[in-house]
Amino acid sequence: MFIRRTQTRSSATGERYFTYRLVRAERIQNKVRQVTLVNLGRHFAVDQTLWPALCQRIEALTTGQSYLLEPDLPMAASAEAERIAAQLLARTSAASPLSVASSSTKQGEHTDVQAVDVNSLELVRPRSVGVEQMGLWAMQQIGLIDLLIELGVSGPLRAGIVGSIIGSMASPGSEAATHRWLGSQSALGELLDVDYERMPLMTLYRASDALMKHQAVIERVLYDRVHDLFGLETTVTLYDLTNTYFEGVAAANPKAKHGRSKEKRHDCPLVTLGLVLDGSGFVRRSETFAGNAAEGQTLAHMLGNLGAPAGALVVMDAGIATDANLFWLREQGYRYLVVSRERARQFELEAAIPIETATGSALHIQRVEDSDHQEVRLYCYSEQRAQKEQSIHQRFCERFEASLKSIAGGLSKPRTEKRIDKLNERIGRLKERSRGISQHYVIELIADETGKQAIALRWSKQPQPNSRLTPPGVYCLRTNETSWDSERLWRTYIMLTDLEAVFRSLKSELGLRPVYHHKEHRVDGHLFITVLAYQLVQIIRRQLQTRGIKARWRSLRDTLSVQQRVTASFRCADGRTLHVRKATRPEPELAAIYQALSLDPLPGGVIKTYV
Structure with a gap:
């Protein structure tokens, strides 16, 4: 040799x-x-x-x-x-x-008795196979690989796309990290007959470029297939945005802008991801915006060419529910259900109806008809929310009062600034960073005989009406769907919390954060790969839920990742060496998942080689 x-x-x-x-x-x-x-x-x-x-x-x-x-x-x-x-x-x-x-056989198909030297046993090349098989199964459900072939994507790029998406599902990270995972830890190449160990890293980057070239077609076709697979209704549309931060300055990316980071990473440039989903949590459309994009200015762009059915109900939070957006929705024939941006709160328990939430707690809803605007407002009161808000506000009040005490205490010290104008500036800065708590306090500086020096600081707490403190636990929903009853409207709005769970999954389970690329099209590709991975995860979870298996993807991934393909090598009695490549037997929890989806418990089959 x-x-x-x-x-x-x-x-x-x-x-x-x-x-x-x-x-x-x-x-x-x-x-x-x-x-x-x-x-x-x-x-x-x-x-x-x-x-x-x-x-x-x-x-x-x-x-x-x-x-x-x-x-x-x-x-x-x-x-x-x-x-x-x-x-x-x-x-x-x-x-x-x-x-x-060699042979590729199913367990129990036939027996093969060999005399081997047990002491010569070696177990080599362990590679994970559980998530890989599940990811390929989900791709098969919606014909993703066939779609790539129809779009003219070459074989190496298809392999790179599949590897990138399943890598995001199994071991989220940068393209370099995914490349290492495919080559040294995963058995995906065995299931696809692709040598990922020899695949250049650049192939993954080019695979990302190929995906972005066909993004619009892929999103539209895959959603249509998911719609047919599950028989979804498209009468409810959810829309929201999140952002992710860059590692580095990303000077070459015009979308990399400093903005309000939802992860408090104000030191890093950001990019914003907008998602349009249906009521079942499947993505209909995704797009990236600049990190400082105003939420309220993205809705018309995203929904304009969506092709949602006439009269579809759009559910979104207060950040996007500007008056201009609501006017645009009415002009386009959409219905809307949003969190009202109005600051004033009102609630009368006697005029409210009680309903039970999914957790068994009570919620009270007061319905107010607005005939002038042909809208309905729902003032919702939750005792649990009230307790949470009171706890938060109490903490803010304690911090605010502690700062006031610090200022007051300094007035008795000889070298502390006591000029009225300087103290007013200090109090003003305190109010600015007090998260609205200062509006509930009346603050007075007591001057000396000259009127220029302060000798005392007094304050009293006077909660303002129709604010978060009075009454706590109340929020307002606003809709132009006047024919639905209050409970149906509220339960439809709660779907928006599922969208928040989508973003949590994207960020924590599928590697949305952070972004290591600096080029704009590579950043867009990375985010789109994450969205496609999420689509596959949703397909898997929804199919399992119909069979009584309810778990987050992180738990499912931990269960799937235990199964490995390994090669066992023995010396036989005739002097030859027997190599058996086989997946480990699935644990009971994993076996139940495979049985629910009718998947092979031994992915990749059994391969025996005599040398």
């Missing part, structure tokens, strides 16, 4: 280049010929001085032999030997030069 460097020519361009092959000399009809075992490609990077030791290591790995002195190979060359040996053992052709007898 040795490595040969061969010059060849590209049939497409006529370019001459060198390629490398792992060959073995064999006698065929009284002639010694070189038989190619593996084509190592033109980018084979192992130094030529290491080739003999590399071949020696490959021979040992495939035959199960051990050497008194192991070949002294650098780590990178050892990893390459492991990869090439695994590629040799994965060959299933009976005509292989290694005289391989």
